[in-house]
Amino acid sequence: MNDLLSRVITSHRGLERWNKITLSESDVSVTGSTWSRKGWPDALKNVHVSAHPQDQWISYRPFTGGKKRSRCTPAYTVIETLDGEIVKESHNPRSAFAGHTAETKWDDLHLAYFSGYAMWNYLTTPFLFAMEGFEVEELPRCRDGGQERRRLKVVFPRSIATHCRKQVFYVDDQHLIARLD
Numbered sequence: 001m002n003d004l005l006s007r008v009i010t011s012h013r014g015l016e017r018w019n020k021i022t023l024s025e026s027d028v029s030v031t032g033s034t035w036s037r038k039g040w041p042d043a044l045k046n047v048h049v050s051a052h053p054q055d056q057w058i059s060y061r062p063f064t065g066g067k068k069r070s071r072c073t074p075a076y077t078v079i080e081t082l083d084g085e086i087v088k089e090s091h092n093p094r095s096a097f098a099g100h101t102a103e104t105k106w107d108d109l110h111l112a113y114f115s116g117y118a119m120w121n122y123l124t125t126p127f128l129f130a131m132e133g134f135e136v137e138e139l140p141r142c143r144d145g146g147q148e149r150r151r152l153k154v155v156f157p158r159s160i161a162t163h164c165r166k167q168v169f170y171v172d173d174q175h176l177i178a179r180l181d
Helices: 003-011 033-037 093-097 108-124
Strands: 024-030 044-052 057-061 068-072 077-081 086-090 135-144 147-155 166-171 177-180
Touching: 003 135, 003 147, 003 166, 024 108, 044 108, 057 108, 068 108, 077 108, 086 108, 093 108, 135 166
Parallel strands: none
Antiparallel strands: 024 044, 044 057, 057 068, 068 077, 077 086, 135 147, 147 166, 166 177
């Protein structure tokens, strides 16, 4: 494992501890201009998120209000009742974004997929970088907001849904992630 990544993981409480976690649960409110622009200003306000840390699976409830929840993996997204009755599903959710622009409105499956993989990535960083298939390289230090930062270039495997395969994480002097490009 890359030396800087090892230090970052240790500063985030360590891989051994992380590997013991089987389910992560959080109450969150995700709002802002992106969600409004996509047509879902308060859809993820006051929701409960459940995630499997070791594989890319996540669920929001309630989802878009009412008695529904979402479940999302890289290859499958479903919106279902709390009793498990399927309302809508997509077996190739990423393909539904073909031809979209920044102004394109989303349907509820777009929202479930995008918010699902994004939140899973945020909740599992930096530990997911130790998973099989990730490429991690330390880049030269740089100035960021008046501070010198170390940087990790991370290339995600195709099996992990993410915004883009190549990302750069800026690390502060306590080996905590301070920024993501």
